Amino acid sequence: xxxxxxxxxxxxxxxxxxxxxxxxxxxxxxxxxxxxxxxxxxxxxxxxxxxxxxxxxxxxxxxxxxxxxxxxxxxxxxx
Amino acid sequence: xxxxxxxxxxxxxxxxxxxxxxxxxxxxxxxxxxxxxxxxxxxxxxxxxxxxxxxxxxxxxxxxxxxxxxxxxxxxxxxxxxxxxxxxxxxxxxxxxxxxxxxxxxxxxxxxxxxxxxxxxxxxxxxxxxxxxxxxxxxxxxxxxxxxxxxxxxxxxxxxxxxxxxxxxxxxxxxxxxxxxxxxxxxxxxxxxxxxxxxxxxxxxxxxxxxxxxxxxxxxxxxxxxxxxxxxxxxxxxxxxxxxxxxxxxxxxxxxxxxxxxxxxxxxxxxxxxxxxxxxxxxxxxxxxxxxxxxxxxxxxxxxxxxxxxxxxxxxxxxxxxxxxxxxxxxxxxxxxxxxxxxxxxxxxxxxxxxxxxxxxxxxxxxxxxxxxxxxxxxxxxxxxxxxxxxxxxxxxxxxxxxxxxxxxxxxxxxxxxxxxxxxxxxxxxxxxxxxxxxxxxxxxxxxxxxxxxxxxxxxxxxxxxxxxxxxxxxxxxxxxxxxxxxxxxxxxxxxxxxxxxxxxxxxxxxxxxxxxxxxxxxxxxxxxxxxxxxxxxxxxxxxxxxxxxxxxxxxxxxxxxxxxxxxxxxxxxxxxx
Numbered sequence: 272x273x274x275x276x277x278x279x280x281x282x283x284x285x286x287x288x289x290x291x292x293x294x295x296x297x298x299x300x301x302x303x304x305x306x307x308x309x310x311x312x313x314x315x316x317x318x319x320x321x322x323x324x325x326x327x328x329x330x331x332x333x334x335x336x337x338x339x340x341x342x343x344x345x346x347x348x349x350x
Numbered sequence: 351x352x353x354x355x356x357x358x359x360x361x362x363x364x365x366x367x368x369x370x371x372x373x374x375x376x377x378x379x380x381x382x383x384x385x386x387x388x389x390x391x392x393x394x395x396x397x398x399x400x401x402x403x404x405x406x407x408x409x410x411x412x413x414x415x416x417x418x419x420x421x422x423x424x425x426x427x428x429x430x431x432x433x434x435x436x437x438x439x440x441x442x443x444x445x446x447x448x449x450x451x452x453x454x455x456x457x458x459x460x461x462x463x464x465x466x467x468x469x470x471x472x473x474x475x476x477x478x479x480x481x482x483x484x485x486x487x488x489x490x491x492x493x494x495x496x497x498x499x500x501x502x503x504x505x506x507x508x509x510x511x512x513x514x515x516x517x518x519x520x521x522x523x524x525x526x527x528x529x530x531x532x533x534x535x536x537x538x539x540x541x542x543x544x545x546x547x548x549x550x551x552x553x554x555x556x557x558x559x560x561x562x563x564x565x566x567x568x569x570x571x572x573x574x575x576x577x578x579x580x581x582x583x584x585x586x587x588x589x590x591x592x593x594x595x596x597x598x599x600x601x602x603x604x605x606x607x608x609x610x611x612x613x614x615x616x617x618x619x620x621x622x623x624x625x626x627x628x629x630x631x632x633x634x635x636x637x638x639x640x641x642x643x644x645x646x647x648x649x650x651x652x653x654x655x656x657x658x659x660x661x662x663x664x665x666x667x668x669x670x671x672x673x674x675x676x677x678x679x680x681x682x683x684x685x686x687x688x689x690x691x692x693x694x695x696x697x698x699x700x701x702x703x704x705x706x707x708x709x710x711x712x713x714x715x716x717x718x719x720x721x722x723x724x725x726x727x728x729x730x731x732x733x734x735x736x737x738x739x740x741x742x743x744x745x746x747x748x749x750x751x752x753x754x755x756x757x758x759x760x761x762x763x764x765x766x767x768x769x770x771x772x773x774x775x776x777x778x779x780x781x782x783x784x785x786x787x788x789x790x791x792x793x794x795x796x797x798x799x800x801x802x803x804x805x806x807x808x809x810x811x812x813x814x815x816x817x818x819x820x821x822x823x824x825x826x827x828x829x830x831x832x833x834x835x836x837x838x839x840x841x842x843x844x845x846x847x848x849x850x851x852x853x854x855x856x857x858x859x860x861x862x863x864x865x866x867x868x869x870x871x872x873x874x875x876x877x878x879x880x881x882x883x884x885x886x887x888x889x890x891x892x893x894x895x896x897x898x899x900x901x902x903x904x905x906x907x908x909x910x911x912x913x914x915x916x917x918x919x920x921x922x923x924x925x926x927x928x
Binding site: 287288290310311314315317318319327328329330333334 | 541543
């Protein structure tokens with residue numbers, strides 16, 4: 272899977288969980304850029320991504336990603 | 351329902367739904383529980399208005415009279431203290447002799463919570479989570495052999511909460527320990543999420559625990575299942591009685607009969623607990639009844655079944671017949687049938703009936719049915735075990751009635767008599783239960799707890815009446831209670847206001863209403879009152895009594911109904927006063 276394919280699948284999870292069709296993720300996107308992405312919906316996103324890709328993040332990882340790009344890179348090493 | 355869809359429900363319109371106010375207090379983060387609970391409420395048509403306390407403020411809020419908790423009256427106060435948090439407190443205790451008292455001290459604290467809430471906010475019901483029996487395995491299995499192990503102390507708290515629940519009528523326990531043993535620790539929590547956010551429950555468990563909270567809440571406000579309707583073939587026994595014959599159906603030792611024996615045992619226990627059993631089967635009646643009469647290994651017998659319907663009509667029709675004969679709401683019925691086509695038929699035509707989608711393998715029926723928690727209840731009294739018997743008698747009366755053309759002849763031939771009394775220690779639990787359970791014949795739908803009923807019984811400004819009814823078919827027991835309150839009426843003579851009039855629907859059309867009014871008037875005369883005032887407060891379910899006061903000849907005055915005692919003509923009834 273390429274980075275582009277990964278960010279695309281992650282994008283659709285964001286749209287579904289945050290209930291906002293206009294979300295377009297890029298490598299640099301962070302929680303500040305998306306209104307619905309707060310600390311509680313972050314948990315929902317983490318759980319939804321884990322389920323979708325059948326992987327587990329560690330507690331350090333879910334707090335440590337700087338942006339969407341870092342998370343997708345991490346995901347690519349796991350799937 | 352998953353968490354995401356519950357969260358999406360929050361954007362929907364709750365305005366037509368019944369409001370229930372809740373305070374949610376926890377020692378871990380409760381935001382997602384709040385979201386899940388409110389979102390699930392939408393599915394059950396309630397608008398849960400939830401006040402969520404600040405994080406870990408239980409003591410401050412509950413024990414302090416001037417806290418936010420006491421600025422308004424909440425219907426429910428939910429307190430969720432968690433095992434990881436109390437474990438920290440436990441570890442802080444330096445000495446074994448302090449640890450030995452840990453459970454007792456915690457229970458004393460819960461007692462203090464209860465007393466504060468009762469004192470400052472008396473009508474709230476309290477729901478307290480019991481504790482996950484997690485172990486730190488500092489002692490391994492030896493924890494069972496020493497009272498200074500954390501596991502020993504947690505179990506002692508949980509048992510103590512059960513005792514406390516029996517003493518405190520407004521304290522209800524959410525049994526988290528039991529949910530943990532059903533679902534498993536790795537399902538109900540996510541350690542990573544707890545470590546980073548202090549949210550104890552996993553997203554997958556939140557809808558489940560919310561459902562269980564709602565079960566408790568609904569049982570307290572009178573929304574719960576009262577009747578279980580059972581199919582026979584391949585539901586109560588294996589095989590088809592009409593084809594296989596009585597000697598070949600699977601029950602007891604034969605084939606997979608053990609599975610059905612267990613289902614029947616569960617059903618019989620439900621009957622003992624007060625759930626009314628009915629049968630609805632596509633069969634010839636005599637063939638369907640044969641196992642109940644003659645099969646040595648059947649657990650259920652005909653006397654356990656309030657109404658036995660076996661014919662070839664469709665099941666939706668038959669369930670409507672059961673509903674009209676037993677006179678209980680469709681929304682308090684559960685229908686169990688192995689056949690998906692029959693289930694679908696009932697779901698489409700009678701959407702209010704609960705119809706569980708049984709698994710394909712009969713071995714999974716019972717674990718599945720138990721997991722649904724279909725029969726939550728907010729009370730239990732000894733009377734409950736004879737409820738099926740009472741409904742069975744009622745079904746016989748309905749059939750007896752059909753033999754009379756003239757209604758008065760029917761009533762005279764019923765040989766009815768009633769014990770008229772006041773509230774006493776002996777009948778207070780049943781009276782409280784009547785105010786909580788009755789939805790249809792309930793003029794003002796004020797729910798009272800046992801404690802409140804006790805206060806009313808000893809109050810100087812209240813008069814109380816209780817009524818039983820017996821007839822040639824059996825004893826209904828206590829079927830109606832009346833709370834009368836003295837009120838000033840325009841500085842003139844004092845009037846009696848009917849604060850509560852609840853009656854079991856089982857005794858409708860017997861002249862009981864007229865008999866009761868006669869007794870109210872007698873009481874009023876003896877105590878020197880000149881008028882009786884009534885009020886009808888409409889709910890979704892009590893349209894049955896909207897014209898009660900009018901039909902009894904009372905005069906409407908604004909929102910109230912008035913009866914002048916001096917003009918009163920005693921009503922004719924066929925009920926003999928004991």
